[in-house]
Amino acid sequence: MVTDTHQDHRSDFFQEVVSDTPGGEQLAHCLQCGSCGGSCPNGSDMQYTPRTIFAMINAGRREEVLAANTMWYCVSCYFCTTRCPQQIPITDLMYALKRLAIAEGKAKDTDAPALARTFTGFVENFGRSFEFGLASRYYLLNKPLSMFKLVPMGMGLFTRGRLHLLPNRIRQMDQLRAIIKKAREIGGAS
Amino acid sequence: MKYAYYPGCSLEAGSAAYDVSVRAVAKVLGFELEELDDWNCCGATEYFSQDELVATSVIARNLAICRPDQKELIAPCAACFLNLKKTDQLMAEHSEVRSKVNEALAAGGLHYDPGQVRVRHLLDLIYTDIGEAALREKIKQPLTGLRVAPYYGCQVVRPMNGFDNTEYPMKMDELFTWLGAEVVDYPVKAHCCGGHMTQISEGAAYELIRRLLDSAVEHEADLILCMCPMCQLNLDAYQALVSSYFQKNFQMPIIFFTQLLGVALGLDFETVKIGKEIVSAGPVIKAKLGAAPSQTGA
Numbered sequence: 001m002v003t004d005t006h007q008d009h010r011s012d013f014f015q016e017v018v019s020d021t022p023g024g025e026q027l028a029h030c031l032q033c034g035s036c037g038g039s040c041p042n043g044s045d046m047q048y049t050p051r052t053i054f055a056m057i058n059a060g061r062r063e064e065v066l067a068a069n070t071m072w073y074c075v076s077c078y079f080c081t082t083r084c085p086q087q088i089p090i091t092d093l094m095y096a097l098k099r100l101a102i103a104e105g106k107a108k109d110t111d112a113p114a115l116a117r118t119f120t121g122f123v124e125n126f127g128r129s130f131e132f133g134l135a136s137r138y139y140l141l142n143k144p145l146s147m148f149k150l151v152p153m154g155m156g157l158f159t160r161g162r163l164h165l166l167p168n169r170i171r172q173m174d175q176l177r178a179i180i181k182k183a184r185e186i187g188g189a190s
Numbered sequence: 191m192k193y194a195y196y197p198g199c200s201l202e203a204g205s206a207a208y209d210v211s212v213r214a215v216a217k218v219l220g221f222e223l224e225e226l227d228d229w230n231c232c233g234a235t236e237y238f239s240q241d242e243l244v245a246t247s248v249i250a251r252n253l254a255i256c257r258p259d260q261k262e263l264i265a266p267c268a269a270c271f272l273n274l275k276k277t278d279q280l281m282a283e284h285s286e287v288r289s290k291v292n293e294a295l296a297a298g299g300l301h302y303d304p305g306q307v308r309v310r311h312l313l314d315l316i317y318t319d320i321g322e323a324a325l326r327e328k329i330k331q332p333l334t335g336l337r338v339a340p341y342y343g344c345q346v347v348r349p350m351n352g353f354d355n356t357e358y359p360m361k362m363d364e365l366f367t368w369l370g371a372e373v374v375d376y377p378v379k380a381h382c383c384g385g386h387m388t389q390i391s392e393g394a395a396y397e398l399i400r401r402l403l404d405s406a407v408e409h410e411a412d413l414i415l416c417m418c419p420m421c422q423l424n425l426d427a428y429q430a431l432v433s434s435y436f437q438k439n440f441q442m443p444i445i446f447f448t449q450l451l452g453v454a455l456g457l458d459f460e461t462v463k464i465g466k467e468i469v470s471a472g473p474v475i476k477a478k479l480g481a482a483p484s485q486t487g488a
Contacts, residue, residue: 020242022284041382045394073394076235077382078348082356091349098239111390112239119236123248127230129199138389146392153427156468157204164203171228175298176251182297183247186290 004028011060020096021089029086030054036080036090042073050080050090053097063106071097072110114142124180127170132163191319194260194307195223196252196274198267199231200419205267207463208419211448212266212312214462218328218455219320223264226252232273235386246287247294249277254300256307266312266448268345268418275309275350311346313417313447314353317361322368330456332370336478338450339374339411340366341402343421347380356380362415362447369454376409378402383424396432399424403432403440412474413443415450422446426468443471450475 004010010028018024030051037049047068048056056065074094081091101107102116118138122130135154139147157163170176201209216223229252237245252274256263265271281288282304292301316325340362347359354361359380363373381402384395402425406414416422426444433440445467452462453475459465464472 022280022287041398042387042394045391073387073391075344075382075385075387075398077344077385079344079382081349092238095235095238095242099241102240112386115386115389116236116239120233120240123231123233123237128202129231129234131200131204135389149431153431153468157427160466160468162204162206162466168202170230172298175300176230176248179247179251179294179298179300180244183244183291183294184241186243186293187241 011058013060013062013065014057017057017093017096017100020099021092023089024093024096026086026088027054027057027093030088031086033085035083035085039079039083041077042075045073046070065097066101066104066106067108069109071101072107072112111142114138122167124177126167127173127176128168130167132165133167191221193221193223193315194256194263195225196229196263196265196270197225198265198270200267204423205419207449207466208266208446211446211452211462214457215448215452215455218457219316219324221315221320224260226256226260226263228255232270234269243290243294246277246280247291249273250281250291250295250302251298251300253278253307254295254302260307262308262310264310264312264315266417268343269420271309271311272345278304278307278309279350311351313346313361316451317365318353325368328455329369331454331479333366333450333454333479334370335372336475337372337374337410337412338366339376339406339409339414340379340447341414341416341421342380343416343418344380344382346417362417366415369451374406374409374411376405376411378405383421385420388424388428395424396428396435399428399432400436400438403429403442406442407440411442412478413445413471415447416444417447429469441469443467443469443474445471
């Protein structure tokens, strides 16, 4: 790893983003080459490509970055991460931006936080996720009108025995809950 | 050969065909999968966007509950595989992650030392541990004449699988060449299926699905082989919606690679759950392979 000779000049926001990601400090070595945006399957839907977002983070433009749609179009395909010539964990930094945006209520025009909460809600109640419960609860609460066009697909899955109406529950739910509770108390990534 | 097995939540319901066919194939090939007792959900990508330490701790519980003799953990799902492997690696490389995750695990009376369990994907097991010679020996129904498009998706090949190329993986291609199939060389085999975007931004997801289906059609594939439940669901169950969105008429069967491997090993369609997919794969397999006596019904 190369020493960051400009550490003193990094914005507070830069520190905030990288400190929540193991290995995130590599971001200091971004060359602005644009391999990330060029590799991104959803780059064309993003307000700012990852390269631009990194320049904005460096410049401390916190509000604009957290309100951007960039991270919400990240599908975690990891093409950017494996192609980055500077070994920056780009996908993980996108997760860090999602966490910061959610924590500050800046995630707009996306149902991704709602889907994430619904998903992990099932994990915390059953220890397992549950496709039928996840889809029905998420759509009912967030986009009920979209449910209609999904009905034929749902029926197709149901008639093939691919939708289970009840979830499985793990035996050691108390243990899992205790671990989650403790992890929340400690907080942070590193 | 005995391995610990982490099926993951999707394999309990929507992708049961993957689970059933994996277990059936294991019997024929002579390896044993022992399901990890009381495993919990890996959280897919959904905890990471909320709390990184909760994400890694939830995943680490599965590594920590492996018995001392369960040294290799096999995951068939891409997200489960990546999460388990990534957590082990983060704990190995970052001492602060290791101590914090273990502090959380201790609240549940557990502890995990990175490296204790080797996380592997099912394809790696079949390709590496079983291998070409043993597979060729067990072929009952060569896949001659069937044009298959191996689809790897993202999270098994990137960022850290360690057994195949991150840009242009070949292991499933090789596997099906051994089985006699005509393997389609198409450029998007490790591109994204859209993941959870089908539920968040359908236009973006449908475009990614369209690119995959179009490419497979262009290269005259008879079917696409998946190794991830999310990929299978997006390409199969959403195929009609993608067709109507782009005014196309896709009819591309999407099955798990273990299902077709089972057919090559002489298992019948019911045993490997061909027929659970929305776009039927049975007819094209039958048409291309001929009416083999072992294949009863689709």
